Amino acid sequence: MPSSNALSSASQATVPSAPKSKQSNTGTSTSESYDVVVVNKLAPAGVDINYLPLFGEYLKTENQQLEDQMFISDCDKNFKNRIEASDFFAKMGWEYLAEGNKNLAIHRFNLAWLLDNENPDAFWGLGVVEYQSGSAQKAAKWMKRGIEINDQPNVSLMVDLATVYISCSVEKSSPEDLIKAYELLYKAVAIQPEYTNAYMQLTVANIVENKLDEAWENFHKGYNHAPEEVSLDILTELLSRKADPKGIFRKPE
Numbered sequence: 582m583p584s585s586n587a588l589s590s591a592s593q594a595t596v597p598s599a600p601k602s603k604q605s606n607t608g609t610s611t612s613e614s615y616d617v618v619v620v621n622k623l624a625p626a627g628v629d630i631n632y633l634p635l636f637g638e639y640l641k642t643e644n645q646q647l648e649d650q651m652f653i654s655d656c657d658k659n660f661k662n663r664i665e666a667s668d669f670f671a672k673m674g675w676e677y678l679a680e681g682n683k684n685l686a687i688h689r690f691n692l693a694w695l696l697d698n699e700n701p702d703a704f705w706g707l708g709v710v711e712y713q714s715g716s717a718q719k720a721a722k723w724m725k726r727g728i729e730i731n732d733q734p735n736v737s738l739m740v741d742l743a744t745v746y747i748s749c750s751v752e753k754s755s756p757e758d759l760i761k762a763y764e765l766l767y768k769a770v771a772i773q774p775e776y777t778n779a780y781m782q783l784t785v786a787n788i789v790e791n792k793l794d795e796a797w798e799n800f801h802k803g804y805n806h807a808p809e810e811v812s813l814d815i816l817t818e819l820l821s822r823k824a825d826p827k828g829i830f831r832k833p834e
Contacts, residue, residue, distance in 0.1 A: 667697035701727040717748040777810040
């Protein structure tokens with residue numbers, strides 16, 4: 582399982598400058614933006630689909646399908662069930678991602694999906710990889726799928742997706758994406774009122790809209806719950822725009 586802050590600090594949205602249908606292993610297309618789009622063709626020669634999210638959504642050759650069958654058969658022999666096997670490979674994906682090896686992370690998340698196409702961690706992990714690679718819109722597509730197939734609310738995933746939507750809203754000047762971010766963040770704090778990262782991202786959304794009083798209010802809420810978890814980057818940006826109304830935080834001399 583990922584940490585409560587799955588998006589790395591290097592790529593996590595601070596202040597971007599001026600950012601249900603279930604799927605089978607062959608995929609299904611939907612009409613919403615960010616949803617999975619099926620390619621329905623073989624990969625170009627020389628392309629290793631193992632290192633593309635969901636194998637690039639390409640059709641597989643007979644040899645590739647045979648390899649999949651052999652892999653699944655081996656897993657059936659070595660794990661109690663395919664859900665357990667899928668969780669094992671998703672965990673490996675997170676470990677490789679933490680080490681900075683995005684290709685191996687993608688491959689393990691792909692294998693997790695191959696074993697259980699309703700494993701939210703597979704989609705979440707692929708979304709984090711895309712976000713860390715600078716593809717916020719693709720990240721939103723995968724994380725959104727992870728939320729849709731999750732039986733129980735996952736607050737960390739919700740906040741990660743909100744973070745991505747904030748980036749999308751700035752990249753595309755899209756108020757719709759910012760609305761989606763707010764919806765997820767308000768839902769997250771309703772479920773887990775003491776989740777500091779949700780308040781940090783609410784602060785970012787407020788800054789994007791130049792609602793600085795609300796931004797300070799949300800920053801202080803997060804700080805009051807867990808001072809050690811607040812983002813110094815967000816604090817620095819907020820101080821550069823408006824002094825802390827409570828006088829607790831000040832610009833360095």
